[in-house]
Each structure stands twice: as structure tokens, then as C-alpha cells.
Amino acid sequence: MxxxxxxxxxxxxxxxxxxxxxxxxxxxxxxxxxxxxxxxxxxxxxxxxxxxxxxxxxxxxxxxxxxxxxxxxxxxxxxxxxxxxxxxxxxxxxxxxxxxxxxxxxxxxxLPGSEKETRFDQALEILLGRRQIYVQQPTKFYFPGLPQIQFYDTALFDWASELEAKADQIREELISVMTETGTFSPYLSEEDTARPHVRSHTLQGSLDWAAYYIWKDGARVEDNARRCPVTAAAFENVPLDFLTGQAPSVLFSRLKPGAHIPPHHGLVNTRLIGHLPLLVPGPAWLRVGNQVHHWQEGQLVIFDDSIEHEAKNEADETRVVLLFDFWKPEITLKEREQIAALTAAISDYSGDAIARAD
Missing domain, CATH: 1.25.40.10 (Tetratricopeptide repeat domain)
Structure with a gap:
């Protein structure tokens, strides 16, 4: 029993x-x-x-x-x-x-210490439960096989130091533009519905987040480019992601005091976004994935916008960066041609733009 x-x-x-x-x-x-x-x-x-x-x-x-x-x-x-x-x-x-x-x-x-945060430091923080894992989640087009990097080391790009060296001249052109009213327009227009995070966005149609374009959706804005010749010429050596009717965009991105861009993902993961900070009057930050970067005037920052990101200007004055998008270095020339052909075909078939600046 x-x-x-x-x-x-x-x-x-x-x-x-x-x-x-x-x-x-x-x-x-x-x-x-x-x-x-x-x-x-x-x-x-x-x-x-x-x-x-x-x-x-x-x-x-x-x-x-x-x-x-x-x-x-x-x-x-x-x-x-x-x-x-x-x-x-x-x-x-x-x-x-x-x-x-x-x-x-x-x-x-x-473990040996390090002065600058490394990938190993990030791995340790994740292991200890201090940070969440974030990956590329573009809302329109995903290209496989690309490294999951939140912020890129600017030293990897041979044109970066040349662009940074022009920051003072570009800032002078920006200040000249800002002396006139009506030169900036809402970054998220009332008509913009291509990006999911735009719908019901508190900044849609608002000048709290505003833009002055040198290039917009793949087209050079001639009047603005003539007014800002140094800015327009600064991208001759930058591999901008030319996609007919969609990319690149090069613009002065203005964020008013207290303005917050909520967490969101970009449309594609084949590009990177560059910010050249021109006016940073106080605390202002950009979070990409589990890393937070505080803008410093004249110091270029490059990030993957297909990873969740957000930004806020906590200063009492306006923050402005020169924003631009360009090809990821891992995308080959042949792949760039294929992506350009694909985006053009999609646009011709349905009118859908999958790669506009975000």
C-alpha cells in the first residue's frame, strides 16, 4: 500500500x-x-x-x-x-x-574598466537587467543582415570631420534664416499620413518641431540651397541615399523649448540619420534604443532611426540640428541600386513612399 x-x-x-x-x-x-x-x-x-x-x-x-x-x-x-x-x-x-x-x-x-562606454559595457548592462534590448523595427521596409548598432562611431566615416569643420559657417547661415519669420514649416505636416507615428501625433502641424529644407524627399529646394550655399555644398562627399521622390532630406530641424518627440521607429533600416548640432542652449537629448546622447554643438552624431528613438529639448531656448539621411555603409552599391529600383516601383504602383525622412 x-x-x-x-x-x-x-x-x-x-x-x-x-x-x-x-x-x-x-x-x-x-x-x-x-x-x-x-x-x-x-x-x-x-x-x-x-x-x-x-x-x-x-x-x-x-x-x-x-x-x-x-x-x-x-x-x-x-x-x-x-x-x-x-x-x-x-x-x-x-x-x-x-x-x-x-x-x-x-x-x-x-573586469577591466573603460573610460568610454563600449559594446561590452552595454552587454553587461543588459545581462544585469539594467537595459532593454532594442532592435531594428522599420515600419515600411526591412533589409536583413545588417548590424544592430544604435549610435555609430563617427570616426568610421571619412567625411564626418570635414562636415564638423564647417559647423560654424553652417550655423551662421542658420542664424540668418532664423532672423526672418515664416521660413520654417512643421516637420510633421497636417497631410502627412505615411508614417504611423504621425497619426494623432501632438506635434503634427505644430511649429514646436519645425524644418527648413535644403533637400526634401529627394529634391533640392533651390531657393533655400542658394540662401545656404555652405550647407548645400557640405554634402558633396556624403553618400546621401538618393531615392526618387523620397530621399534624401537635408534640413535644419528646430525643436522649441520643452518639445518632446515621442518614441517611434523610422520607415526603413537601410539608412542612417546624421545630426550636426548647431544651437544647443541647454539640456537636450536623443535616446536611441537603450542609449541616451546629449547633443553638443559642432559634434556630429549618427544613429539608426529604425531602432526606437525619441528626443526632447529641456532647455529654455530653441535647439537646432542639421539633420540628414544617408546610406548605411553595409549596403553595397548593387544593393543601393536594387533598393532604389524597388522604392521607385512601389511608388509608381501605389503612390506609397516608404523611405521619406523620419
Whole structure:
């Protein structure tokens, strides 16, 4: 005859006895695991399992159990959580934080430091749960096989230093343009529906985010280019992504004080976006994926806009960058021709523009 199955209360009592001073924490772990076979989603039991693992010195297993308990508790109404469980949840959070800090300290003691953030630093932050993983998610056209890089090192582009060297002259042209009213137009027009994030966008039709185009949707804006000759000529060596009727766009992008561009994705992942900051009167930032960049006047920044990004001008004055889009260096000349032919065919067939500046 087989022994009768112990009930959950009996197993809990056995675990409690095993955890008493001088007891055996591993016996408690075994008893609670048996109880969980009968009540697998019991938050109290799961947290108690974490306590037993903690008593046994099994911090990794304890952290795992606490994590499951906290996740389940987050799915129910906090008002319905009994005080005893609430206290256990608080203990679980505190211990997980303690484990995480100890783990990080141990790892960092074994690792060489670095002055500048590296890819390894990002990997470590993700491992520690400090950062989320972001990938390319273009809303219109995805090209496979490209590296997932949020911000590119400007040293990789031989034309970057030449463009930066012209920042002062370009800024003078910008200031001249800004002395006149009506020169800028909303970056997101009322008619713009090609980009999903535009619909119901608080900045649609607003001059809080405004543009003065040198190139727009693949066409040179001649009057503006003549007015800003240094700016127009600065891109002779930049591999702009020429796509008939769609790209490139080169513009002064103006963001008024307090203006926030919400998180969104660009239309395609075959291009990069460049910002040459010209007027940065105070705190203003650009987040791409899990990295945040603070604009500095005259210092070029290059990023992949098919990865979720957002921006905000927290200064009391207007921020302006020279914004432009260009081919990713990983796209070959043949692939550029193929992409250009494809986008033209799509446009001719349906009138859909898949690669306008975003």
C-alpha cells in the first residue's frame, strides 16, 4: 500500500520545522517543491520557496523563485493581497536587489574598466537587467543582415570631420534664416499620413518641431540651397541615399523649448540619420534604443532611426540640428541600386513612399 499523499498544510509544516534553528533548509526546499506540485501558482508558496533557498545559501535559486512570485503578484489587484504576502513580497524585492548588487560587484571586480562606454559595457548592462534590448523595427521596409548598432562611431566615416569643420559657417547661415519669420514649416505636416507615428501625433502641424529644407524627399529646394550655399555644398562627399521622390532630406530641424518627440521607429533600416548640432542652449537629448546622447554643438552624431528613438529639448531656448539621411555603409552599391529600383516601383504602383525622412 502506498503512503497517503501529504497535504499542502502538512508539507508547509514540515518545511517550517526544517527551517527552524539548526534545521535543514534543503529539506524545506524539497517539501515546498512537493507542495507546489499541488498548488503551482500559490504566490505564498513560491515566495516561501525563495526564503528556503535563501536559508540554504542558494541565492540564484532564491532570486528565481522571488522573481516568479513578484511577477505573479503584479498581475493581481494590490488591495486583495494579504498583509503576510505583502511583507513576503517586500522581503523578496529587497533580497533580489541585494543579490543583484552583490553579483554586479563580483563581476566588476573581475573586469577591466573603460573610460568610454563600449559594446561590452552595454552587454553587461543588459545581462544585469539594467537595459532593454532594442532592435531594428522599420515600419515600411526591412533589409536583413545588417548590424544592430544604435549610435555609430563617427570616426568610421571619412567625411564626418570635414562636415564638423564647417559647423560654424553652417550655423551662421542658420542664424540668418532664423532672423526672418515664416521660413520654417512643421516637420510633421497636417497631410502627412505615411508614417504611423504621425497619426494623432501632438506635434503634427505644430511649429514646436519645425524644418527648413535644403533637400526634401529627394529634391533640392533651390531657393533655400542658394540662401545656404555652405550647407548645400557640405554634402558633396556624403553618400546621401538618393531615392526618387523620397530621399534624401537635408534640413535644419528646430525643436522649441520643452518639445518632446515621442518614441517611434523610422520607415526603413537601410539608412542612417546624421545630426550636426548647431544651437544647443541647454539640456537636450536623443535616446536611441537603450542609449541616451546629449547633443553638443559642432559634434556630429549618427544613429539608426529604425531602432526606437525619441528626443526632447529641456532647455529654455530653441535647439537646432542639421539633420540628414544617408546610406548605411553595409549596403553595397548593387544593393543601393536594387533598393532604389524597388522604392521607385512601389511608388509608381501605389503612390506609397516608404523611405521619406523620419
Amino acid at each position: 502506498t503512503a497517503p499523499l501529504e497535504t499542502v498544510p502538512q508539507l508547509i509544516a514540515r518545511a517550517r520545522q526544517a527551517l527552524q534553528a539548526g534545521g535543514n533548509p534543503q529539506m524545506a526546499v524539497d517539501a515546498i517543491n512537493e507542495a507546489l506540485k499541488q498548488a503551482p501558482r500559490d504566490i505564498g508558496l513560491i515566495l516561501y520557496l525563495g526564503d528556503a533557498h535563501h536559508a540554504a545559501g542558494q541565492k540564484s535559486d532564491a532570486g528565481h523563485a522571488y522573481g516568479i512570485g513578484l511577477k505573479l503578484a503584479a498581475q493581481i489587484n494590490p488591495v486583495s493581497i494579504p498583509d503576510g504576502i505583502r511583507q513576503a513580497l517586500q522581503r523578496a524585492e529587497a533580497r533580489r536587489a541585494e543579490y543583484s548588487a552583490a553579483y554586479e560587484s563580483f563581476l566588476r571586480a573581475r
